[in-house]
Amino acid sequence: MSDVGMENRSRGVELVRDELGRYLLQYLLFCQGICNESFMLLALMRLHLTDGSSSDDFYRLNMVELNAELDAIIDLVNVKLDKLKFKICKVSHPLGKDEVSSYTKDDIEKLLLAINDDSDEDTLSKDVILEFASQVQASNKYYVYVNLESDKETELATTYTVKEIECMKRLIKMMVNNSTRPREVDTTVRANPVFKEIKNMLSRYERDRGGDTEEEVNVPMWTSYISYQIGSTEAASNMVMTSTETQVFLNTLCADKWFYRTRNGRYGLDLKGAFELQEYLRDTYELQLCSVCKQIVLQGILCNDNTSLAPDKPTTAKCNSWHIDCFHHYITHISQQCETCGNNLLENLTYIL
Ligand SMILES: [Zn+2]
Numbered sequence: 390m391s392d393v394g395m396e397n398r399s400r401g402v403e404l405v406r407d408e409l410g411r412y413l414l415q416y417l418l419f420c421q422g423i424c425n426e427s428f429m430l431l432a433l434m435r436l437h438l439t440d441g442s443s444s445d446d447f448y449r450l451n452m453v454e455l456n457a458e459l460d461a462i463i464d465l466v467n468v469k470l471d472k473l474k475f476k477i478c479k480v481s482h483p484l485g486k487d488e489v490s491s492y493t494k495d496d497i498e499k500l501l502l503a504i505n506d507d508s509d510e511d512t513l514s515k516d517v518i519l520e521f522a523s524q525v526q527a528s529n530k531y532y533v534y535v536n537l538e539s540d541k542e543t544e545l546a547t548t549y550t551v552k553e554i555e556c557m558k559r560l561i562k563m564m565v566n567n568s569t570r571p572r573e574v575d576t577t578v579r580a581n582p583v584f585k586e587i588k589n590m591l592s593r594y595e596r597d598r599g600g601d602t603e604e605e606v607n608v609p610m611w612t613s614y615i616s617y618q619i620g621s622t623e624a625a626s627n628m629v630m631t632s633t634e635t636q637v638f639l640n641t642l643c644a645d646k647w648f649y650r651t652r653n654g655r656y657g658l659d660l661k662g663a664f665e666l667q668e669y670l671r672d673t674y675e676l677q678l679c680s681v682c683k684q685i686v687l688q689g690i691l692c693n694d695n696t697s698l699a700p701d702k703p704t705t706a707k708c709n710s711w712h713i714d715c716f717h718h719y720i721t722h723i724s725q726q727c728e729t730c731g732n733n734l735l736e737n738l739t740y741i742l
């Protein structure tokens with residue numbers, strides 16, 4: 390191929406990517422500016438299946454290439470967004486991909502049904518689509534649309550009223566206050582997804598260390614936990630809104646993906662909330678940063694000064710903290726002792742649930 394031909398071809402690819410990028414950006418904004426990686430891949434896959442695609446075209450789509458293409462498209466979009474001081478960032482959910490995919494599974498099935506519904510016209514059968522979708526790996530990565538310049542208060546003010554912002558700040562304050570009170574691990578905690586994720590991570594670590602997969606591994610169990618979550622009764626005592634108003638507002642915050650609601654009806658800051666408000670949180674509160682990635686840890690593991698861990702006694706003697714994956718990295722590659730206090734990291738730590 391001549392140089393000119395090559396140039397035309399790459400310009401063609403760029404034009405196609407430009408258009409795909411515009412649709413993907415719209416899709417991301419439609420999802421309140423935060424979207425799991427597997428959904429973005431499914432969306433990209435759907436965009437490739439223009440009218441008249443055959444099953445052959447479909448099979449030609451390759452997962453590895455699709456992944457690389459998504460990265461390239463997002464890079465291209467970011468070059469343009471940069472001029473407007475916006476960016477699409479890729480962030481990891483602090484919980485592992487198994488837990489995250491248990492949230493996204495239902496939504497993926499719904500999306501697949503929708504794809505199937507409108508595919509009557511072309512020759513693609515449901516089976517072909519489902520097979521392809523099964524190759525989309527569960528992922529704990531999210532694409533987040535962020536404004537690089539605005540201070541978050543100004544940005545919030547375009548979405549929420551002064552009263553709502555005040556209420557949101559109170560709720561966050563309650564969450565932070567809650568986290569200073571260590572509690573004893575009891576049976577209700579066993580079903581907590583973060584607890585389970587930490588247990589899985591530790592048994593994976595012990596199994597790798599022992600090298601013997603047949604034997605039952607001994608997973609350390611710790612006795613205390615802290616939590617940034619608040620219940621709805623607690624939330625209703627915010628003094629800014631009535632309890633009915635608060636409930637409506639909490640629903641809005643969850644729909645906008647600032648907060649999440651657990652199966653037990655407790656509320657916490659969701660990935661988008663924690664990501665967008667990280668500077669506010671750091672400036673306003675003395676929050677623990679992860680010893681490995683230096684980001685705020687709202688769920689994970691805490692090394693605490695154990696002498697102050699009497700239940701109901703507030704403690705400020707927090708030592709170090711980690712996200713679950715960061716902790717695994719730390720004990721595997723760095724040390725099994727806390728770098729600050731020398732505590733044995735497998736013996737007695739505190740869960741951040
Ligand atoms: Zn971390």
Ligand SMILES: [Zn+2]
Binds near residue numbers: 693708727728729732
């Ligand atoms: Zn420590």
